[in-house]
Amino acid sequence: MLRRNLLRALLVLSPAMLAAQPLAATAADATFPARPVRIVVPVAPGGSADKLARTLATRLSEVWQQPVVVDNVVGASGTIGAAQVAKARPDGHVLLLGGEGVTLNASLYKNLPYDTSHAFRGVTKAVVNPQVLVVRPDLGVRSFQDYLALARRKPGELALGLPGNGGIAHVAHEMLSRQLGFKVNYIPYAGGAPATVDLLGGHIDATLITLAAVTDYVRAGKLTALAVTTPYRSRALPQVPTLAEAGAAGFSVESWQGLLAPAATPAAVVDRISRDVAAVLHAPATRSQLEDAGYVVVASSAQELDATLSRDLPRYAAVIASSGIALR
Known part of the structure; x- marks a missing residue:
């Protein structure tokens, strides 16, 4: 009798037990x-990261009816903030506005206070920033093939400004x-702005930089854009090829x-944030503003x-290791 009652109880409880996880997820959401x-x-x-974060914070505050605060925590190529x-407590209330630097730093720093491959879970890739190769107009280079020919003719002589060592x-250029x-x-x-200033002043020959940082200079004819690194062209400068x-087959x-978010953040919370951010980014005014600047x-x-x-973790690690790129 006891055994039959126990089996009956288990049969009754099983559906509730099966439903418990989705119910918990719904509650967390x-x-x-x-x-x-x-x-x-x-x-x-x-x-650009700060501007994106503040745009999201303003819009999400309205959606969530809670303050969304942007906190700039600088230092050590972003690893202090990361x-x-x-x-942080893994409940979605502390988020990182990150980018490919998260994966690059995993190989550039040998003693990070966290394990990149296990410390975070993705919430959403909000935007893509095409990197664009630009040169000073008086260099006499009008296409990427011109740039390639000049670099091969004068190996190691073209001065390419970097918006940061190891970025x-x-x-990408390596x-x-x-x-x-x-x-x-x-x-x-020490950033894209000083590299752009020196390029505009003729002190260097070229730079590879976030397209949004030089869109206006290209449109004004002050810099010549040769190609973007993404596998698709930018709507902001559609005439610039990939x-x-x-000529760099398959490059992307x-x-x-x-x-x-912290790795243990519940999936329901992560998905809620991802959906709300998507709604904000696809709002016509926000999308138009970002895409006109050069973001995708x-x-x-x-x-x-x-x-x-x-x-990207193993891909960039291989490039950094084989090329000897190091922070300095």
């Missing part, structure tokens, strides 16, 4: 956010030069910005960003 949300931006105010998020521009067999003289700067079109590097609005799912992180 429904209660988020329960307090102000903090977006950690691991770079100084004023840059460490704060990695160690995505450095890694991938390009290794694929096509040429060398340039890398000149690292590197794959220009996406510089992106998006949101990451993506608003990916959490799973798509996780796939990007998994793909």
